[in-house]
Every structure is written in structure tokens, then in C-alpha cells.
Amino acid sequence: MKLKVFKFGGASVKDAGSVKNVVSVLKQFPNQKIVVVVSAMGKTTNALEKLTDDFVLKNGNAKTILEEIKKYHFDIIGNLFSNSTHPIYSEVKNIFSDLEIKTNKLSSDSYNKEYDQIVSQGEIVATKIVRAYLNEVGIKNNWLDIREVIKTDSTFREGKVNWELTEKLVGILNPNQQITITQGFLGCTPDNFTTTLGREGSDYTASILAYCTNAESVTIWKDVPGVMNADPKWFDETKLIDQMSYQDAIELAYYGATVIHPKTIKPLQNKRIPLYVKSFLQPEKKGTVINDQHSQLPIPCFIFKVNQILLSISPKDFSFIVEENFSDIFKTFAEHQVKINVMQNSAISFSVCTDNDEHKIPELIKTLQKNFRVLYNENLELITIRYYNQPTIDRVCIGKKIFLEHKSRYTVQLVVKNV
Numbered sequence: 001m002k003l004k005v006f007k008f009g010g011a012s013v014k015d016a017g018s019v020k021n022v023v024s025v026l027k028q029f030p031n032q033k034i035v036v037v038v039s040a041m042g043k044t045t046n047a048l049e050k051l052t053d054d055f056v057l058k059n060g061n062a063k064t065i066l067e068e069i070k071k072y073h074f075d076i077i078g079n080l081f082s083n084s085t086h087p088i089y090s091e092v093k094n095i096f097s098d099l100e101i102k103t104n105k106l107s108s109d110s111y112n113k114e115y116d117q118i119v120s121q122g123e124i125v126a127t128k129i130v131r132a133y134l135n136e137v138g139i140k141n142n143w144l145d146i147r148e149v150i151k152t153d154s155t156f157r158e159g160k161v162n163w164e165l166t167e168k169l170v171g172i173l174n175p176n177q178q179i180t181i182t183q184g185f186l187g188c189t190p191d192n193f194t195t196t197l198g199r200e201g202s203d204y205t206a207s208i209l210a211y212c213t214n215a216e217s218v219t220i221w222k223d224v225p226g227v228m229n230a231d232p233k234w235f236d237e238t239k240l241i242d243q244m245s246y247q248d249a250i251e252l253a254y255y256g257a258t259v260i261h262p263k264t265i266k267p268l269q270n271k272r273i274p275l276y277v278k279s280f281l282q283p284e285k286k287g288t289v290i291n292d293q294h295s296q297l298p299i300p301c302f303i304f305k306v307n308q309i310l311l312s313i314s315p316k317d318f319s320f321i322v323e324e325n326f327s328d329i330f331k332t333f334a335e336h337q338v339k340i341n342v343m344q345n346s347a348i349s350f351s352v353c354t355d356n357d358e359h360k361i362p363e364l365i366k367t368l369q370k371n372f373r374v375l376y377n378e379n380l381e382l383i384t385i386r387y388y389n390q391p392t393i394d395r396v397c398i399g400k401k402i403f404l405e406h407k408s409r410y411t412v413q414l415v416v417k418n419v
């Protein structure tokens, strides 16, 4: 029997009711070999991020933040396990005691590394709780520390997977167990430090495991019916897409559709493993399947990214932008781990739109300013439309000023500001 890989994100384990719902979903797949990848509960990753920040910036709120995270998890446990002597209580208590010790020892000179050691605990604690609850309701399962399997380099917060080694190690996924519970988002360096795979990286974990085990399929269980043509947060009338090619999915995720992590698709495409995006509230509904059928999407898809910054980079001596400038510029972006969302060049300047990350952009600008003149505009939005036409462009640009427009055959990207 081939393995199925399921991924439950933060929203699908955000409270006791949701954890119970995971059980109902799993009950629909009796006697199947399933690896269940679980993310941190609710917004725990954000909270742990705040905790790490607070420590580094010494704002003095760390204790309160940690208490809140702890309380949130204990509330969930309280609603799942009526027996207050259940071992899960002390197990979770120990995780939080360790976390407190870790945060007290935080040093600010290796922020990314410290971040991963702290933030990773969200997935650890979530999987411990899910595992214990499955046992409680009689679903036999095996808890796997994913860090024994997914090996990465030492790029903290964006671990690069060592595929060869990971492929060898997936054998640990206990083949006799029907259900294995493991963490999304985490990896491990050669010297045994925890890495994370980039925010929202649990989808990617599911994909890595599916690739390495030649799984039958991956299913991402979400709080939406499947992949929609726009985020319902921004659009009133959104439509469900039944089927999508790997190519469209890669493009949409790359441009910032948050429904799937961008790195998820490629490994699945290489092995033609279908990816289902389904509603955990209506698991019997078909949702969306992403597979190797090549049909184009029947409707335009919209992707919005807020908090963008547009950098305009030009040589200090007003000379032209030439190839050697590009290699310098790209190298600087890579060194600062800043991803380029759109770029455009003219004779004397190079424009780049990126997420305005307060931890990265000020330093990036400082470095660029050593060799270039850098102008920038903040508080911008990036709108991407796949399968665009003029009416769709006009519609999204109402009340906005366009700073940059970049068109290819199927996709337009617009950097805009509210006026």
C-alpha cells in the first residue's frame, strides 16, 4: 500500500474542536498508511517569533508572551483531556520550561539560529498534543521527530534540504504503523541544530516526505474549500478551482498565493504526485487537485501582497546599469536573504519590489548604498493577475497609482499605492 501524506496547518489545529476534527478526518481513511504533518497551533509561530524578537530587543515582555503561549496550549489540552493527571500535561510543561531556559540564554549575535531553536517548539508541542489525543481516542500512531529525517544545511530560517540524505533516512518512517504524526517546517543541520524551512513551510515538509517515499498523494487540509481564484480576504466573489496544472500552481504560489508554499509543487511535479487541497470542515468535498494535466485556468487569478517596498538602484556616478552591476546587486540581495518579487531595469536604474521586512531591508539598503544610489517607496501593494485581461487590470487599479507594471504572456504584476 502506498503512503498518503496529509498536512494540517495552524488553522486546522487552532483549538480543541479543531484537533477533534483532525480525528474525524482521519477516521474517513481507515487502514491506510498516512503520514500526518502538523504545524504549530493557530498563530503560535507568530507568537514565538515575537518572543524571540522581544528577547533580542530587550523590550521586557518576553515573560508575558511566553505565559500567553503556554496558557493557550494548556487551554487546548484542558479541553481535550479531562484527566488532569494525563502525562501530556507534564510533557507540555517540560517543553515550556526548556523554552524559558532557552530564551533566557538567547544571544542576539546569531539571531536566525536562535530564532529556529525557539520557533520550532511550536511544531513540537502541537504534534505531542495531537499524538496524545489520537492515542486517547484509540487511534494508534507513531510520533516521529522530523529532524531525524529532514536534513538541511545551516541556513537558519531557510534551511536547504539535503535530498540525498533525507531520501536515505525516510526509511525511519515506521512502515508497520498506519499513522505517523510528525512536524512540519523543521529540519536539522549536520551538527544537530534545528532549522526551519521558511515561514509556512509545513506544506513543503509534506512535499519532501511525499517525494522521498514515492507517496501516492499529498493532501493539504485547509479552512477553505480548495484553491480559490483570489484570497477571500480581498475579494467578495471568489471561485473554487477544481483542477490546476503544476505549472499554474508553481506560478501562483511563487507570486504569493498563500494557499500553498511556493517550494511545495516542484518535488511533486517531478514525481507526478497529485496534490489535493481540501476543506477540513467538508472532507467529503472534492476540493482542488493539482496534477499534470496541462489545461489553462478558466478564470483570472488574483494575488495581493501588502507591505511592499520598491527600491530603485542606480550607479552613484550616473553611468548606465550594466551586467557587472547586476551581479553585485543580486549577490547583495542573496546575502541578505531578501527575495525579489518583481524587477525591472532601465538604462540608469534597476527597480526591485520586495517584502518590506524590517529585519532585512534596512541592512540591505545600507549595503547597497556603499556602491549605489538607492531611492525607495514604501507602503506599496503588489498585485499579480494570472490570465489577465485589460478589464481585470482596470478593476484592481481603481483608486491606485501604478509605480511599476510588468507583463508577460499570462501574468501581469502591478506595484501600486492607494491614492
Ligand code: ASP
Binding pocket: 009, 010, 039, 040, 045, 046, 122, 184, 185, 198, 199, 200, 201, 202, 203
Ligand atoms: N508554523 C509555521 C509557520 O506558521 C509553519 C507553517 O505553518 O507551515 O510559519
Ligand code: MG
Binding pocket: 009, 010, 011, 039, 040, 042, 045, 200
Ligand atoms: Mg502556520
